[in-house]
Amino acid sequence: MTTALHTTTANPPVAQIDVVVPVLNELDMLPRFLERVRALPLPLHLIFVDNGSTDGTLPFLREQTDVQLIEHGQNLGYGRSLADGLLASTAPRVIILDADCEYPPEAIPALLTALEQTAMVYASRFLNARQVAMAPLRRWGNRGLTALFNLLYGQQLTDLYTGMKALRRSAFTGLTFTRGGFEHVMELSAKVARRGVHIGEVPVAYTPRQTGRSKMQHVPEFLKAVGCLLYYRGGCHD
Numbered sequence: 001m002t003t004a005l006h007t008t009t010a011n012p013p014v015a016q017i018d019v020v021v022p023v024l025n026e027l028d029m030l031p032r033f034l035e036r037v038r039a040l041p042l043p044l045h046l047i048f049v050d051n052g053s054t055d056g057t058l059p060f061l062r063e064q065t066d067v068q069l070i071e072h073g074q075n076l077g078y079g080r081s082l083a084d085g086l087l088a089s090t091a092p093r094v095i096i097l098d099a100d101c102e103y104p105p106e107a108i109p110a111l112l113t114a115l116e117q118t119a120m121v122y123a124s125r126f127l128n129a130r131q132v133a134m135a136p137l138r139r140w141g142n143r144g145l146t147a148l149f150n151l152l153y154g155q156q157l158t159d160l161y162t163g164m165k166a167l168r169r170s171a172f173t174g175l176t177f178t179r180g181g182f183e184h185v186m187e188l189s190a191k192v193a194r195r196g197v198h199i200g201e202v203p204v205a206y207t208p209r210q211t212g213r214s215k216m217q218h219v220p221e222f223l224k225a226v227g228c229l230l231y232y233r234g235g236c237h238d
């Protein structure tokens with residue numbers, strides 16, 4: 001197992017905002033993703049966590065001089081990518097954003113504005129949305145997990161499984177993340193909620209993947225997610 005963590009300075013400029021991007025075989029989407037993120041008038045620092053891509057993503061990212069790159073060298077799971085990205089981040093505010101352009105980078109300013117009110121904010125595909133292009137199995141799976149999460153953790157979320165979030169550093173400082181797979185979503189949400197943080201939401205326009213293949217196994221992930229939500233509700237698991 002190889003995990004190369006290239007950390008930046010421990011004291012970033014106060015205004016810097018770190019953007020943690022988990023990536024696995026997204027070469028088709030990355031040029032557009034970078035173009036859109038770079039066009040934003042914000043001091044964003046990109047931290048890509050490559051999770052063993054084999055499609056040319058890695059050489060492409062190595063050529064980008066303005067990004068930080070963590071190389072797993074093999075697939076260690078989506079959750080491990082986020083955990084390593086958060087660990088490498090140093091800025092007071094951190095964005096988590098999928099690399100496949102399903103979530104618009106242009107929504108980052110709205111997330112940051114909402115972050116002034118609370119320590120963690122999710123970009124919701126369902127808040128104020130009339131229609132969302134999503135397969136029924138996924139939609140209902142997400143809805144069920146979101147409802148269970150709200151019930152167990154006293155929140156009012158509409159989209160637990162979003163791939164776009166904003167966090168104040170204080171929301172996750174001192175927490176450890178051990179879940180390697182997509183259950184990381186549950187672990188992060190549960191641990192931050194147990195600290196008493198009210199998780200905010202902003203609406204986001206969602207564009208289902210245009211190219212490439214979804215790599216998620218939805219039914220097994222759903223079952224693991226339910227187990228996680230119950231487990232973290234049960235006791236102290238920082």
Ligand SMILES: Nc1nc2c(ncn2[C@@H]2O[C@H](COP(=O)(O)OP(=O)(O)OP(=O)(O)O)[C@@H](O)[C@H]2O)c(=O)[nH]1
Nearest residue numbers: 022023024026051077078098099100209214215216
């Ligand atoms: N599935 C998966 N994605 C990973 C992994 N490591 C990093 N990623 C990245 O994590 C993000 C989310 O993964 P997706 O496969 O898009 O998951 P999803 O958005 O639920 O599925 P789609 O809607 O089909 O795109 C993407 O940027 C992936 O490139 C991994 O091990 N598995």
Ligand SMILES: [Mg+2]
Nearest residue numbers: 098100102209
């Ligand atoms: Mg996706």
